[in-house]
Amino acid sequence: MSAESVSAEPRSGGLLLGVDVGTSSSKGVLTTLTGEVLKSHVIPHGVSNPRPGHYEQDADSVWWADVANICQHLLSGEYTGADVVGVGVSAIGPCLLPLDEAGRPLRPGILYGLDSRAGAQIGALNAEIGADTLMTFSGMALSSQAVGPKIRWLREAEPEVWTKTRTLTTASSYLVSRLTGRHVMNRHEASHYMPLYNPETGEWDARFEAHVGPAGTVLPRLPALGWSDELAGHVSEEAAALTGLVVGTPVSVGAVDALSEGVSVGVARPGDLMIMYGSTIFFILVQDARTPSDTLWTIGGAYAGQLNLAGGINTTGILTAWFRDQLAPGATFTELFAAAAQVPAGAGGLLVLPYFSGERTPISDPQARGVVVGLTLGHTRDQFFRAILEGVGYAVRHVLQTFRDLGADVRRVVAVGGGAQTDTWLQMVSDIAGVQQEVPATTIGASYGDAFLAGLAAGVLRREQLQDWVKPGRTVKPNEAHRTLYDARYRDYLELYTVTRGIVHRLAAAQETEEG
Numbered sequence: 368m369s370a371e372s373v374s375a376e377p378r379s380g381g382l383l384l385g386v387d388v389g390t391s392s393s394k395g396v397l398t399t400l401t402g403e404v405l406k407s408h409v410i411p412h413g414v415s416n417p418r419p420g421h422y423e424q425d426a427d428s429v430w431w432a433d434v435a436n437i438c439q440h441l442l443s444g445e446y447t448g449a450d451v452v453g454v455g456v457s458a459i460g461p462c463l464l465p466l467d468e469a470g471r472p473l474r475p476g477i478l479y480g481l482d483s484r485a486g487a488q489i490g491a492l493n494a495e496i497g498a499d500t501l502m503t504f505s506g507m508a509l510s511s512q513a514v515g516p517k518i519r520w521l522r523e524a525e526p527e528v529w530t531k532t533r534t535l536t537t538a539s540s541y542l543v544s545r546l547t548g549r550h551v552m553n554r555h556e557a558s559h560y561m562p563l564y565n566p567e568t569g570e571w572d573a574r575f576e577a578h579v580g581p582a583g584t585v586l587p588r589l590p591a592l593g594w595s596d597e598l599a600g601h602v603s604e605e606a607a608a609l610t611g612l613v614v615g616t617p618v619s620v621g622a623v624d625a626l627s628e629g630v631s632v633g634v635a636r637p638g639d640l641m642i643m644y645g646s647t648i649f650f651i652l653v654q655d656a657r658t659p660s661d662t663l664w665t666i667g668g669a670y671a672g673q674l675n676l677a678g679g680i681n682t683t684g685i686l687t688a689w690f691r692d693q694l695a696p697g698a699t700f701t702e703l704f705a706a707a708a709q710v711p712a713g714a715g716g717l718l719v720l721p722y723f724s725g726e727r728t729p730i731s732d733p734q735a736r737g738v739v740v741g742l743t744l745g746h747t748r749d750q751f752f753r754a755i756l757e758g759v760g761y762a763v764r765h766v767l768q769t770f771r772d773l774g775a776d777v778r779r780v781v782a783v784g785g786g787a788q789t790d791t792w793l794q795m796v797s798d799i800a801g802v803q804q805e806v807p808a809t810t811i812g813a814s815y816g817d818a819f820l821a822g823l824a825a826g827v828l829r830r831e832q833l834q835d836w837v838k839p840g841r842t843v844k845p846n847e848a849h850r851t852l853y854d855a856r857y858r859d860y861l862e863l864y865t866v867t868r869g870i871v872h873r874l875a876a877a878q879e880t881e882e883g
Contacts, residue, residue, distance in 0.1 A: 381400065381450060381451065381452030381453075381827065382397055382398065382399060382400075382405065382446065382450045382451050382452065383397070383398050383399075383400065383451070383452065383453050383454075383455070383818040383819070383821045383822050383825075383827075384396070384397050384398075384438065384441060384442075384451050384453070384454045384455070384612075384818060384821065385398070385454075385455045385456070385457075385627075385813075385814040385815060385816065385817030385818030385819075385820075385821060386433075386434050386437050386438065386454075386455075386456050386457075386542075386814055386817060387456070387457045387458065387624050387627060387628075387812060387813035387814040387817055388429070388430050388433055388434065388456075388457070388458040388459060388538060388539075388542070388624070389458075389459060389624055389645065389646070389813070390414060390459050390478075390481075390645065390646040390647065390685070391411060391412065391413070391414070391645075391646050391684075391685070391688075392409055392410060392411040392412060393409070393410045393412065393433035393434070393437060394407065394408070394409045394410075394437070394812055394813075394814045395407065395408050395434075395437035395438065395440070395441055395814050396441075396811060396814045396815055396817075396818055397441045397442075397446060397451075397818075398815070398818045400822060400827060400828065401835060401836070402815075402818075402819070402835060402836030402837075404811060404815070405446065406441050406446065407441075407811070407814070408437045408440040408441055410433045410436060410437060412424070412429050412433065414478070415475060418879075419875075419878050419879045420482065420483040420484050420486075420725070420733060420879065421477075421482060421484050422477075422478040422481045422482040422724075423475035423476060423477055423478060423482070424459075424475060424476050424478065424538075425472075425475050425476070426464050426472040426475070426476050426538070426541055427472060430458060430476070430538055430541060430542060431541070431542065431545050434456060434542055434545070434546075434610070435609045435610050438610035438611055438612060439610060439611050442610070442611035442612070443611070447611070448607070448610070448611045448612040448613040448616065449613055451612060451613065451616055452616070452617070452822075452825050452827055453616070453617050453618075453619070453818075453821035453822050453824060453825030453827060454546065454602065454612060454616055454617070454618045454619070454821050455618070455619040455621065455622075455627075455816075455817035455818055455819075455820045455821030455824070456539055456542045456543060456546070456618075456619075456621045456817055457539055457621055457622040457623060457624045457626070457627035457813045457814075457816070457817050458537075458538035458539040458542060458621075458623070458624060459478060459479055459538055459623070459624055460479055460537045460538050460539060460556045460559075460623040460624070461479055461512065461514050461537050461556040461559035461560065461623065462476045462477060462478055462479060462514075462537045462538045463476065463477040463514050463517045463518060463521065463535065463537065464476040464477070464535070464536050464537065464538065464541055465521060465528055465529070465531075465532040465534070465535055466532065466533060466534040466535075466536060466541075467531050467532070467533055468531075468533045470534065470544060470550075472541075473528045473531055473532060474525065474528055476538055476541075477517055477521075479512060479559075479679075480510065480511040480512035480679055480681065480727040481511075481647065481681055481724055481725075482511065482517070483511040483725050483733030484517070484520055485511070485513075485516035485517045485519070485520040486511075486733055486734075487520075488516035488517070488519040488520050488523070489509045489510070489511075489513070489516045491519070491578075492509060492515065492516055492519070492562070492575075492578055492579075493509060495578050496562065496575055496578055498661075501561070501562055501575075502659065502661055503659075504561075504562060504565070504574075504575070505558075505561040505562055505564070505566065505665070506566055506657050506658075506659040506660070506665035507561070507659070507660055507661065507663065507664045507665045507666075508660075508661040508662070508731065509561065509562075510664075510727060510728075510731040511725065511727060511731070511733050512559055512664060512679065512727055513559055513560075513561050514537075514559050514560045514561070515560060515561050515562050515563055515575075515579050516579075518535060518560075518563075518579050518580060518585065519578075519579050519580065522579075522580050529580075532588060533588060534550055534588055534589075534590065535585070535588045535589055536550060536552065536589075536590055537552060537556045539552075539553065539556065539621035539622060539623060540552040540553070540556070540590050540621065542621065543599045543600070543618060543620065543621045544590075545606060546600075546602055546603070546606045546610075546612075546618050547599055547600030547601060547602065547603055547606070547618050548600065548603045548605075548606075549591075549599055549600040550590035550591065551590055551591050551592070551593050551599040551600070551620050551621075552589070552590040552591070552592055552593070552620075553592075553593060553594065553595045553620050553621055553622050553623070553626075553667070554569055554592055554593070554594055554595075554667030555595065555622060555623050555626050555666050555667045555668065555669070555675075556622075556623050557571075557592055557667065558664070558665070558666035558667045559664070559666065560589070562574075562575040562578070562579070563575070563576060563579060563585065563586065563589065566657065566665060566666075566667070566674065569592065569667065570592065571586050571589055571592070573586055593620035594620060594667075594669065594670060594671050595619065595620050595621065595622040595626060595627075595630075595669040595670070595820050596619065596620075596669060596670055596820050596823040596824055596830075597619065597620045597824055598617055598618070598619065598620070598824045598825070599618050599619060599620045599621065599824070600618055601614070601615045601616060601617055601618060602614055602615060602616040602618060617821070617824055617825040617826075618821070618824070619817075619820045619821045619823070619824035619825075620824070621817075622669060622813075622816070622817070622820065624813040625641070625643050625649035625651055625677075625813070626651060626668070626669055626816075627669075627813035627814070627815075627816035627817050627820065628641065628643050628649075628783050628784065628812060628813040628816060629641040629643075629651050629653070629669075629781075629783075629816065630669055630816035630819055630820060630833070631783070631810070631811060631812060631813060631814075631815040631816030631819070631837075632781050632783050632807045632810060632816075632837055633781070633807070633833055633834065633836075633837035634651065634653060634781050635653060635669070635670075635830070635833055636653060637653050637654055637655045637776070638652075638653065638776050638777065638778030638779060639652070639653045639778070639779050639781065640652045640653075640770070640777045640778075640779065640780045640781070641780075641781050641782075641783060642763065642780060642781070642782050642783070642796075642804070643783050643784045644683065644684065644782065644783070644784035644785060644786025644787050644792070644793075645683070645684050645784040645785055645786065646683070646684045646685040646688075647679055647680060647681055647682065647683055647684070647685065648679065648680040648683045648759070648762075648763065648784075648786075649677065649678075649679050649680075650677055650678040650679065650728075650766055650767075650770075651675050651676075651677045652675060652676040652677070652770060652775055652777060653668060653673060653675055654668075654673065654674055654675055654676055654775070654776075655672060655673065655674065656674060657674045658674075658676045658773055658774070658775050660676065660769075660773055662678075662728055662729035662730075662731065662769050663676055663677065663678045663728055663729065663766075663769060663770070663773070664676070664677045664678065664679075664728070669820065670830070676770065676773070676775055678727070678728035678729065678766045678769070678770075679727040679728055680721070680726065680727065680728070680759065680762045680763065680766065681722070681723075681724045681725055681726050681727055682721055682722070682723040682724045682737075683721070683759050683762075683786065684784075684785060684786055685724075686721055686723055686737075686755060686759070687700065687703070687752075687755065687756075689723065690703075690751075690752055690755055691703060694748065694751070695748060695752070703749075703752050704789050704791045704792065705791075706748075706749040706752070707749055707752045707753040707756055707791060708791040709749070710749050710750050710753040712757075712795075712798065712849045712852055712853065713757075713852050713856060714750050714751075714753040714754035714757055715741075715745075715746055715747075715750040715754075716741045717739065717740070717741045717742065717746060717750055717751060717753075717754035718739075718740050718741055718754065718757075718758070718856065718859055718860060718863060719737065719738070719739050719754045719755050719757070719758030720735070720737060720738040720739075720758060720860070720863055720864055720867070721737060721755065721758040721759050721762055722735035722736055722737055722738070722864075722871075723736065723737040725875075726762075728766055728769065729765060729766060729769040730765075730864065732868075734871070734872045734875040734876070735864070735868070735871060735875075736871045736874060736875055736878075738863060738864075738867050738871065739751075739754070740863060753795075756791070756792050756795055757795055757799065757856075758860070759792075759796075760792075760795045760796045760798075760799035760800065760853075761799060761856070761857050761860040763796050763799070763800055764796075764799050764800035764801075764857055765860075765861070767800050767802060779805065780802055780803065780804050780805065781804070781805045781806075781807065782796075782804040782805065782806050782843070783806075783807070783810045783812075784810070784812070787806055787810055788810070790843065793806065793843045794843055794846070797843045797844060797845045797846075798845050798846050798849040798850075798853055799849075799853045799857065800845075801845050801850065802845065803842060803843065803844050803845065804842070804843045805839075805840070805841075805842050806840045806841050806842070806843065807837055807838060807839065807840045808838040808839060808840035808841075809838060809840070810840075815836075819833060819836060
């Protein structure tokens with residue numbers, strides 16, 4: 368457990384508290400109404416990978432315990448729950464968590480698109496309903512990011528859990544329920560509960576329910592819906608005793624972590640695109656109209672009327688951690704990135720497909736695996752690490768090209784997350800993708816966006832005040848000297864996936880058989 372704190376005098380009007388539960392850690396902040404961070408706290412945690420394609424976290428010992436502990440830390444010392452006028456939470460998602468009649472988790476939470484266990488159910492739904500019909504209805508194709516197939520997986524693979532299930536929820540919604548006693552889901556994550564959510568009406572829809580579970584048994588288990596800046600409820604007596612918050616404190620509907628991260632850096636206007644460099648990479652393009660896509664995701668935004676376009680890359684920051692732990696024991700990320708910066712563009716002729724946990728967008732291939740080509744006895748650790756970073760850069764370019772091919776209006780690109788703290792990786796991505804990236808002066812993370820959303824829900828802030836919270840920082844521009852090299856290597860990257868896909872899929876099947 369680690370923590371970082373700063374002290375400052377609270378401004379008049381009260382404080383806002385935001386907590387985000389991410390893939391690898393949770394972070395909370397306490398802010399003034401003008402966005403000044405008074406105190407913050409971070410708790411690291413892990414992810415369970417019980418078998419290939421299965422990724423889980425415990426809802427109480429990780430998600431809720433982190434939130435309660437962070438609140439206790441932030442509200443100890445000079446600040447107390449009485450100072451807080453609004454609370455907001457976000458978490459990884461979309462996840463699937465079944466709860467019993469008392470609201471207790473029946474199993475660990477099943478994670479977002481990183482978890483690909485429901486491949487057979489995706490195939491069955493496409494066959495029964497029709498891929499084109501699903502695309503027309505939801506504005507996107509079924510993928511490992513979709514929760515409907517995972518609900519069907521739960522019913523088929525764990526019938527004893529399904530029988531006891533009374534509520535189906537996601538991570539952020541579970542945290543809101545622990546704080547308020549009310550089950551409310553934000554429409555961004557509800558969009559991924561396809562084919563149970565109607566993006567035209569913004570409500571649950573029963574037309575395909577019978578394909579997910581018996582008719583009349585699934586929708587009654589789903590939470591009420593809301594937008595992320597709306598009020599979900601108020602802190603309950605039980606939650607107050609566990610967190611240090613005061614009974615009756617307003618709590619916002621909540622959000623997926625990437626959406627709150629976008630809010631935290633001012634990505635709120637149509638044409639704004641956020642690239643969140645974390646354990647995975649997430650893309651959110653703010654729009655005011657739908658852009659249907661069978662390779663990206665059409666989803667609800669933070670505010671009513673927003674219909675965003677999003678995408679995700681599975682293994683990015685988590686891949687660099689794998690490299691450090693397995694191939695560079697004792698090295699720090701600072702050392703690895705500094706050494707990679709000294710390696711010339713092209714990594715000495717190494718090329719990496721970074722699909723070490725399958726891939727989400729735009730290829731939607733849970734059976735994809737990592738591929739490294741060009742290795743010789745003369746290559747070094749630093750060249751290999753740079754090749755991994757460049758491989759992620761090609762994956763980013765692939766997603767951005769998909770946005771452009773769809774005619775999506777991208778006017779501004781903002782980089783956030785842990786990976787945005789180093790210019791080394793950002794420069795590679797800008798060079799490879801030919802895109803300019805803005806990096807705000809302060810990138811605190813999703814918890815900062817949660818605090819702002821809490822202020823909106825509590826009625827103490829207005830949307831236009833977000834511009835006062837976000838300060839301009841630096842801009843990373845493409846180095847044109849690398850364009851010819853990276854254009855050629857990007858073509859190789861696309862071809863490499865095509866020519867190795869059959870072999871990789873056979874190996875992935877063998878892995879599941881051997882490890883399952």
